[in-house]
Amino acid sequence: MARALLCHTQGFYRAGGHRHARQLLPSRHSRFRIEHVPALLPQEWLSAHFDDLLSHWAHHTDWKVRHLRRVSALKLAEMSGGGTWPDCAKTLHIPWNTAQQSLKVIRQELNSRDLWSDFERSVESVASQLDWDTDRVHYGRRRELLSSWHVPADDWAELCRDPMQFGQGATSPTRDTATVLIWTHVTQGDHLHSPMLGALRESGCSTQRLVASINQLRTPANRKGGKRELLRRLETYSAVLATACDQRADTAAIATTFSSPADTNEAGRLLAPVARALTGASL
Structure with a gap:
């Protein structure tokens, strides 16, 4: 009524x-x-x-x-x-x-x-x-878990491992760029409303450089070479992190989400740092 x-x-x-x-x-x-x-x-x-x-x-x-x-x-x-x-x-x-x-x-x-x-x-x-649906995603939990999360330094180094190299220009991908893009993928949120950009605004710092870096990496015309490879790795990392959020870093369960040997190998390289990030003080 x-x-x-x-x-x-x-x-x-x-x-x-x-x-x-x-x-x-x-x-x-x-x-x-x-x-x-x-x-x-x-x-x-x-x-x-x-x-x-x-x-x-x-x-x-x-x-x-x-x-x-x-x-x-x-x-x-x-x-x-x-x-x-x-x-x-x-x-x-x-x-x-x-x-x-x-x-x-x-x-x-x-x-x-x-x-x-x-x-x-x-x-x-x-x-x-x-x-x-019997396996609904709890986006509220994902948002909560990643509200103060940053890509660990070791993970960023792994994501940028050789032979991928980037310049040092104003819009070159950074660890902060990766943090925002991963948060966007895992939470299905708007990158402009990510916690990192929100924190910059609250502190009075400019968001222009970080937003420009994100936009450069997301622009279809720029998806080639090292940037395309980085985007691919970020997608793999995001999938691992999303599963870890949903299953609370159950490493055995996370590993089973990758079917091919190549995916399993890449997941293995990223899995340990992600599990540490989820169970450590960064969350």
């Missing part, structure tokens, strides 16, 4: 702003919890559940799709945790102004194309999948 009495408009219940009545109940009965929702809808979920919406959304850009991924995460959080969208944004570690901007962009886009019903069907499809 509480849900029925709420006004529902533009994809969300009218519990979204500080001037509206607060909606404390989840907006649907869900088997998954808000802790199972990442800050950005993973690309695999987008591909699996949003093809129909995107096929009707002409001229969508990567920037607009990123807003869609964020708004979809907010909606999943409302479904499973309840509360206003600012409440949901806080739980997902999304800044209030960022969430507001994403909602503004998506509302304008979907209203102009009459796509709200497609959006709601797509998010409901994700929610239904999460309801039936």
Whole structure:
């Protein structure tokens, strides 16, 4: 009855702003919890559940799709945790102004194309999948475990082992670059909202150099040579770290996630430092 009495408009219940009545109940009965929702809808979920919406959304850009991924995460959080969208944004570690901007962009886009019903069907499809999943990722735990984590120096040296060499330019990859990219992959969060960049802002330090370094490494045109190899190693490292977060550094379980001999060898080189990082004082 509480849900029925709420006004529902533009994809969300009218519990979204500080001037509206607060909606404390989840907006649907869900088997998954808000802790199972990442800050950005993973690309695999987008591909699996949003093809129909995107096929009707002409001229969508990567920037607009990123807003869609964020708004979809907010909606999943409302479904499973309840509360206003600012409440949901806080739980997902999304800044209030960022969430507001994403909602503004998506509302304008979907209203102009009459796509709200497609959006709601797509998010409901994700929610239904999460309801039936038996191995849901606890993104809340991952965010908590990595809230003050940095790539250990030994791990960074291993990631940059010969023959890979980088220059010393302003945008060259650094240990901090790797920390942010690994955090982004493991938590499925926005790199701009990573704890490391947040700490720099809070201390009054410039984030320009680190953001430029991250963008240089993520730019498709730069994915060649040593940078491509580093990205590959970071993906392998992230997979090991994600499993360690989920299983609390159960080394035997982590090792079984790699099937081929080459992957097992690479995982073995990275596994011990990761396990030390998870069980040490850095977390």
